[in-house]
Amino acid sequence: MTTRIKPRSPALLVFLPDGSGALPPDGLDVHLDTYWHRRLADGDVVAVVNKPRANAKTSPARRGA
DSSP: OEEEEEESSTTOOOBOTTSSOBOOTTOEEEEOOHHHHHHHHHTSEEEOOOOOOOOOOOOOOOOOO
């Protein structure tokens, strides 16, 4: 399962499990494994909840002009 997570605060450094750097302040899509479950439980990171977008339907196109 893939989830977008970000650090609890922009100043907090949360290292990636592979040692390649830190989690960016705006978040990253990650596979939830035991490492990220533990970071969530500790409160180091938060899951980003995507709000559903408003219905973007527009009025139907008019035929003829």
